[in-house]
Amino acid sequence: MKTLSWWALLLCSLGVAGYALYAYSFLPLGSLVHPDMQVVFNQHQLAIYVHVFGSLTALALGPWQFLSTLRSRYPQAHRWFGRVYLLVGVLLGGLAGLALAQTAFGGLVSIVGFTGSALVWLITGFMAFFCVMKKDFDAHRRWMIRNFSVTFSAVTLRIYLGAFMALGIPFTDFYPLLAWLSWVPNLLIADWLFNRHPAPR
Numbered sequence: 080m081k082t083l084s085w086w087a088l089l090l091c092s093l094g095v096a097g098y099a100l101y102a103y104s105f106l107p108l109g110s111l112v113h114p115d116m117q118v119v120f121n122q123h124q125l126a127i128y129v130h131v132f133g134s135l136t137a138l139a140l141g142p143w144q145f146l147s148t149l150r151s152r153y154p155q156a157h158r159w160f161g162r163v164y165l166l167v168g169v170l171l172g173g174l175a176g177l178a179l180a181q182t183a184f185g186g187l188v189s190i191v192g193f194t195g196s197a198l199v200w201l202i203t204g205f206m207a208f209f210c211v212m213k214k215d216f217d218a219h220r221r222w223m224i225r226n227f228s229v230t231f232s233a234v235t236l237r238i239y240l241g242a243f244m245a246l247g248i249p250f251t252d253f254y255p256l257l258a259w260l261s262w263v264p265n266l267l268i269a270d271w272l273f274n275r276h277p278a279p280r
Contacts, residue, residue: 089142091234096135099233103131113250116184123182126175133172134233140164141227161211169204169226173197185255192258199266200229221274228269229262236261 102111108127109120120127140160143149150157180193207222239260243253 085142085145088145088231092138092142092231095234095237096138099131099135099138103128113184113254119179119182119184123179126178130172130175130179133168133170133175134230137164137168137172137227137230138233140168141230144223145227165204165208168230169200173201173204177201183258185251185258188255189258192255196229196232196258196262199262200226203229224269224273225266228265231265232262235265 109117177197180197183189183193203222203226207219207226210219236257239257
């Protein structure tokens with residue numbers, strides 16, 4: 080990745096991860112979400128915390144995995160970051176997210192959208208792990224790009240959230256769209272930009 084793009088990716092990821100860490104460590108659970116969502120948050124506290132802290136772990140570690148300097152000079156760090164990213168971030172965060180998706184605010188459209196997001200996150204993470212175990216590093220790279228594009232939905236969801244609110248669109252009208260807008264364009268764009276050609280050896 081070009082240096083400027085990587086820094087933008089890192090700052091956005093760390094910004095949202097830091098926000099989540101502060102909000103879910105020091106503020107009452109559900110205090111920053113829509114009042115209708117607070118009931119679900121309080122009913123599923125364990126799943127919420129596992130999903131949030133798993134996801135922010137993946138969000139904080141993910142950008143470093145695309146840093147070529149880290150991979151070439153510190154391969155052990157790359158491997159350990161990858162293990163924590165996949166096992167703590169994607170596996171735990173994804174399973175908790177899959178459970179929470181069944182209670183998503185916004186009805187069936189939200190439920191299906193967030194369920195799809197969790198499933199794609201888990202499946203692409205498994206494929207990345209499977210490929211690296213087979214030492215197929217080119218395929219591993221491709222699956223990790225797909226996986227992090229879904230991880231990055233934590234950032235794009237908040238960008239769309241702010242944009243819709245700035246336009247004065249009611250929360251109940253646009254929230255179901257976020258269940259799809261937050262991750263599907265990410266996946267398509269990332270695959271088109273970075274997976275069109277074989278990775279350089």
